[in-house]
Amino acid sequence: xxxxxxxxxxxxxxxxxxxxxxxxxxxxxxxxxxxxxxxxxxxxxxxxxxxxxxxxxxxxxxxxxxxxxxxxxxxxxxxxxxxxxxxxxxxxxxxxxxxxxxxxxxxxxxxxxxxxxxxxxxxxxxxxxxxxxxxxxxxxxxxxxxxxxxxxxxxxxxxxxxxxxxxxxxxxxx
Numbered sequence: 451x452x453x454x455x456x457x458x459x460x461x462x463x464x465x466x467x468x469x470x471x472x473x474x475x476x477x478x479x480x481x482x483x484x485x486x487x488x489x490x491x492x493x494x495x496x497x498x499x500x501x502x503x504x505x506x507x508x509x510x511x512x513x514x515x516x517x518x519x520x521x522x523x524x525x526x527x528x529x530x531x532x533x534x535x536x537x538x539x540x541x542x543x544x545x546x547x548x549x550x551x552x553x554x555x556x557x558x559x560x561x562x563x564x565x566x567x568x569x570x571x572x573x574x575x576x577x578x579x580x581x582x583x584x585x586x587x588x589x590x591x592x593x594x595x596x597x598x599x600x601x602x603x604x605x606x607x608x609x610x611x612x613x614x615x616x617x618x619x620x621x622x623x624x
Contacts, residue, residue, distance in 0.1 A: 503591020541584020
C-alpha cells in the first residue's frame, strides 16, 4: 500500500517536511523577518523563534514515523492515514481560528481531542504528528509540540480513566 511505502521511506518524508519548514522560514526571512512566538502570546514572556522549527519538526517527524513503523503490522494502514489526515485538518482549523481572531471558538474547540478520547484512542503518534504539522505554519516549530504533548497527555489520561479505570472500579464494586 502507498501508506506503508511512505512510512517505510521515512528519510524522504523527513526531507520533505524539513524542506517545507525551510521554505516557510526562508519566505518569512525575506518578508519582514523570521517570526518569534511568545509564550501565552505575551511579549513580556520568553519568545521562541521559528528557526527552531528547522530542528524540532524534522526530529519529531523522524521519531514519530519510527514509532508508527514499529506498530504498522499491528494496525490498519488506512486508519493510520485517516488519523493523520484528520489531525492535520484539526491543526489547520485551530490555526485558522487563531489567524482570524476566533479565540472564543478556539478555546473550546481545542479540547476536542480530549472529548474524542472518551470514545477512541487519540494519543497515537500519527495523530500527534498531524496536529503539530497542521499548526506549524501559524505557531512555529516549538509551541505546537508543547501544546500537542499537553493535549495528548490529557487524551491519554481520559482514555485510561474512562475506558480502563472506571469499568474496572465498577466491576469490583458491583
